[in-house]
Amino acid sequence: MEVVMKVSETLKSLKETRLSGLRAPMEFFDFHRISRPAGLDEAVQRISYNTRYFSGNYGLIVAVLAVYAIIVNPLLLISLAFLTLGFVAINKFGADPMQVGDHVVTQKSLYTGLFVIGIPMLWLSSPLGTFFWLVGASSVLILGHATIMELGVESEYGTVQDAV
Template sequence: MSNTSIPSFPNMPNMPSMPASFSESLPISPERISRFRSERLGNIRPFNEFFDKDRFSKPKGMGDIAQRFSYNLTHFQSNYIVIILGLLIYCLIKNLYLLLTIGFIMFGLNFIRKLPPDQPLVFGQYVLTQKQLYSGLIIISIPLLWISSAGSTVFWIVGASATLILGHAALLEPGVDSGFASTADQV
């Protein structure tokens, strides 16, 4: 067995190191993710309160709908976020091309972000700056997003989540605690 070493190339810039975990590779900091979990997803209402069949009823008019929206959209905000995230995950599972496109874009953005800003990337005889790499990624990403129908997926998620959330908020009567809050404001 011979002891061989890997040759070094003096004109090649140092390549970015691979992140230790997936959360470090995201452009969102782990502190923001934990704050989102604690603030937004920390107060998810129980399933039996969210789907209480005794509280579902037809609203009496626009005033009743406005009162129900006012209460339910704030009271069940975390549950509605989970619904939107569920629809997003469903769309990504059903549209594999979109999932691969988003993965490609995230990998490209992470790769370019890890490069030193003052050193260009040398690829064969070509020298590419960070600006050129970002431009190239955008030029490649636009047709990929069009082919994977990202626009229609976004509109489907917005329409489906708006229908589900606003329908639930309009049909579910406010809880007993909403009556106490309105009388406390009047006193």
């Protein structure tokens, strides 16, 4: 019951902090604001403004790409599940040493077995390749969108408020 309460509290705080910054899909996909920047200075200005303005949407894009990357790499999914569930099971059930035949199984030997099996599985699942794919795909999508989206009207008023 405690776990359910912690998860619900975490989701509420996530909703209040991260998801409150999401912009409406009609604003994020506003085709009337798409244009090619005139030069590098304008592109940098657009990227700077749009990455702050659409930060919630860009975070959602990264999260969706991360879930996709894990789903399409089943060995990575199995490796992560094996290691995570192994840690949970050892912490919950393996705290006390137990006798199995002539051998005493301790928490240290359980962790050693988990690492001996889990680390090679994780290595074979290519987590670095998945990570760099995620960084590259996210960068292309986010920088591409931020570059082609014109600055909104509210960006003009931001400088007026700063001057006052």
